[in-house]
Structure formats: structure tokens, C-alpha cells
Amino acid sequence: MVRRPVLSAATFVGDEPVAEARDTARRFLTEVQAVHGIPVSVRAMGMVELVVSELVTNAYKYAPGPCLLDLEVSDGAVAISVWDTDPTLPVARAADPGRIGQHGLEIVMAVCSSFEVRREPVGKRTKATVTLADDPGGHPAGRLL
Template sequence: MEPAPVGEDSAAPDEQAIQATVALEGDGACIARARRLAADFLTRVQADHGLPVSERAMDLTQLVVSELVTNALKYAPGPVLMDLRITGDAVEVVVWDGDPVLPVARAADVGRVGQHGLEIVMAIAQGFEAHREPVGKRITARIALVDDPGGAVAGRPPL
């Protein structure tokens, strides 16, 4: 299925919502496709709407998309919906799947092979939320569009 066009949603009359939605189903090829869709979306945000998007934001968004879509395809039955939307100075990556079980980040373990995706997303995202829906769950990660000139990572204050 092709992504819905970037355009207006139910925003205030003077505000234009910028978003794209796509249904994904299948194997690992659709994970790569989801990353390309995210990159294309942010490229259009820059070109069509003049919003700044740092190279870092582009890379982090593709990483978050890859991790969230991979988890949804691996652990949930049926199709996955991915919604990308600009909210203020950030991009939100929203992934819905049909499994109502909310993900739980495992304790850090450098010896563990795999299963670090949620840890990665939570470490690099400016915000992270997981909600049960009437059918399945919705995971939202928020990534700053531009790098903080003060050196903060993903819009967070330096440690």
C-alpha cells in the first residue's frame, strides 16, 4: 500500500498538519521500505514546508522506524500501521499493531545478543509513549528535527 499523501489533517485553520500514514505487512523488506518512507517524508518536509531537518534527525528517525516496525512485525499478528507526523519542532513516529501487550524495556545487559531495540528507541527519542488501543497498541516516539546548538542529544539537557 502506498503512503497517504502528506497534507492537512484536523488542524486549526491557520495550522497545517504534516503527516503520512502507511500500512505495512510482510517480511524484512517492508522494514527497509518503512525506513525509505521515513526518509522521503522528512525530505518532503524540508522541500515543501521549509522546515529544518538535521542529518542526525534523519538518521535517528530511520533507526526508530526500523526498531519499532521490526518489533511490531516480529511480535504482533497482522498488519502494522506507521504514521509519521510533524508536531512543533519534532517528528513523531507512531506504530500501531494488533497485539495489546505493551512492550517493556529489559534491563541493560551488554552480554545479551539482540532484543535491544526498545532500549535504543527510549535512549535516543525525546519522548516515548505506549498505549493500549481498543484493538492492539500504539507506540509513539518523538525525535527533535534539529540538533540543539547547546549540544543536547535529541533535545535533552546535557548530563
């Protein structure tokens, strides 16, 4: 039996959409477990909320207008995609233990099994993938050591 992907899409406009985006991700993964029977580890739930928070924060902070959040579960992972209106691609900054803030991209890249950013005809899309099940003794992001 071929399992179809489980999808969710949400648009955020206006003041402080970050908490609403995190809630959307939490509700989506809770439904993925309850309705579709797909296991989601506690680690994955927390990592997805963190990644959604960081990506939507960047969209809210640096891009005028709305941002779109797409979540798709397939093949044991959730793909988190955030579109915004700013075509400028983010760049992870060099490590600096004295720097306060601006570590979001570094964090996202560390906890995800994949990460990519691409320009679109309008704006850009940032996509990150989080593995849903824990790998005993493996890398926390689900990557091979």
C-alpha cells in the same frame, strides 16, 4: 501564521516491511524539507530512520497482521507512531552487556525526546518523538540535560 502539522500514513503487510518503512520515513522528511521548508538535521534524519526501523521490526516480529506507521511533523519535531495488533506492552530489559540483541527499545528511548506505549481497543500504539533541529551543546535526543 499558524503552521498546520505535516502528516504521512502508511500500512505495511507481509514480508520484511522494515526497509520499506525506513524508506517511507526518509521520503517523508525529505519532502518536509523540500516542500514545506522545515529544516531536518542529518542527525534527525538518521534517528527517525533508526526509530522507525526498531518500532516496525518489533511490530513485524511480535504481532500478527499489519502494522500502521504514522508520521507527523509539528512544533519542530516528528512524532513517529506505530500501531500493531498485539496488545502486549513492550518493556525495556535491564542493562546486560552480555546480551546479544533485544536492545531496540533501550535505543529508541535513549534517542527520542519522548516515548509512550498504550493499548488500543485492538492492539497497541507505540509513539516516539524526535526533535528535527540539532541543539548545539545539548542532549542528542533534544531533552534538557
